[in-house]
Amino acid sequence: MKRAVLAVLIDAFGYDLLDRHPFMPELEDRRPLATVAGFSSSAIPSLLTGKWPNEHGRWFLYGKAGETTPFSSARLYAWAENLPKIGIRARQRYEREFARNSGIDEYYHLYNIPLKYLPSFDLPGKRSIYEPGAIEGVPNLFDKLLEHGIPYASWNWSTPEEKNFAELHASIREAKLPFYFFxxxxxxxVMHATGTESAETRAVIESNQQSIREAVRIAEEKYDEVSLYIFSDHGMVNVENVIDLMGDVRALPFVEGKDYLPFYDSTYARFWFRNESAEKSIRALLESAPGGRLLAREELERLHVWFPDREYGDAIFLTDAGTVIAPSFMGNEPPCAMHGYHPEDPGSNGMLIGSRTIPAGVTSIRDMALFLEQEARRAHGTGP
Ligand SMILES: [Zn+2]
Structure with missing residues (x-):
């Protein structure tokens, strides 16, 4: 009996979007997957390791720098960043230099983070989470496949999607592997840029559906049994409200970068304090800011994102679903849709749909690593 498992991770395809967009209706087992606090930088490691962010260590893309940081040479360019004309060029040159020399193979983006602050930050994720050995001491799905000697192929953001689908189809046609991860x-x-209901969004979903159906069609010719699982790491919510938290904090009588260091994500604002009066005033502002709230330590602990060394901030502010902070370090303009809201907000749920009956216990993205490992072992004939 020749078996294949096709595991397809569609970033941000939330469970509630399935109600609004017809997608693979032939797959009957459809369920929400609880996500974790943060963005894909925490959700995908949780999905692939089965661990909470405070166990695998990756919460946000950016955390506080330790003794060394790959961003130390940003200092050399920072003096120019606010000057007309050469500011943009200085930034572009630094971005190119960083891409060439940093050796980071995990996803990152410098967005609009001020160059002068970059040396204060680090990227907690440096090795690609889609490779074995990505997180020291925390095995991911690919470590497990290696451990069990299961041959597999995988594709991710680092190569263009169209090419990836073409390679997936070609690889399935060769029919040599039991496990494909896409x-x-x-x-x-596209949803960030155009919203969850746009024609562009519809077109991407339709095109993904076609490419996945084609993969299944080829697989069914070559294998006796094909199991297809399509899942996501978190949802997506249309943006309805914008707050200028950065402007409000900057209006306080403190010097940014000296009295406090901020990081303004689109739905989170994080602060490291360097003196007591800045801490008191900023906390008071965050406690009464409309459109979001300061997350208390108890809640961070409950969500498994409490980091005692405060790598991700002394104070963590999260916006309400549908609200974004703009301008932010992510950009000046608000996106049309966003994620990274409270993980218990219904719009935050990821989803899982499958061609075979999925065990009832698979209810969270953290259940996916073990579930896929077991499916891969079954397909390979080395399962329990
Ligand atoms: Zn996103």
Whole structure:
């Protein structure tokens, strides 16, 4: 009996979007997957390791720098960043230099983070989470496949989606592998830019559906049994409200970068304090800011994102679903849709749909690593 498992991770394809967009209706087992606090930078490691963010260590893309940081040379360019004309060029040159020399193979983006602050930050994720050995001491799905000697192929954001689907189809046609892992972030990007209901969003979902059906069609010719699982790491919510938290904090009588260091994500604002009066005033502002709230330590602990060394901030502010912070370090303009809201907000749920009956216990993205490992072992004939 020749078996294949196709595992397709569609970034940001939330469970509630399935109600609004017809997608693979032939697959009957459909369920929400609880996500974790943060963005894909925490959700995908949780999905692939089965661990909470405070166990695998990756919460946000950016955390506080330790003794060394790959961003130390940003200092050399920072003096120019606010000057007309050469500011943009200085930034572009630094971005190119960083891409060439940093050796980071995990996803990152410098967005609009001020160059002068970059040396204060680090990227907690440096090795690609889609490779074995990505997180020291925390095995991911690919470590497990290696451990069991299961041959597999995988594709991710680092190569273009169209090419990836073509390679997936070609690889399945060769029919040599029991496990195929395919990640796509195209839908995530299109929804950020155009919203969850746009014609562009519809077109991406339709095109993913076609490419996945084609993969299944080829697989069914070559294998006796094909199991297809399509899942996502978190949902997506249309943006309805914008707050200028950065402007409000900057209006306080403190010097940014000296009295406090901020990081303004689109739905989170994080602060490291360097003196008591700045801490008191900023906390008071965050406690009464409309459109979001300061997360108390108890809640961070409950969500498994309490980091005692405060790598991700002394104070963590999260916006309400549908609200974003703009301008932010992510950009000046608000996106049309966003994620990274409270993980218990219904719009935050990821989803799982499958061609075979999925065990009832698979209810969270953290259940996916073990579930896929077991499916891969079954297909390979080395299962329990
Ligand atoms: Zn996104």
């Amino acid at each position: 990640y796509t972030a195209v839908l995530d990007g």
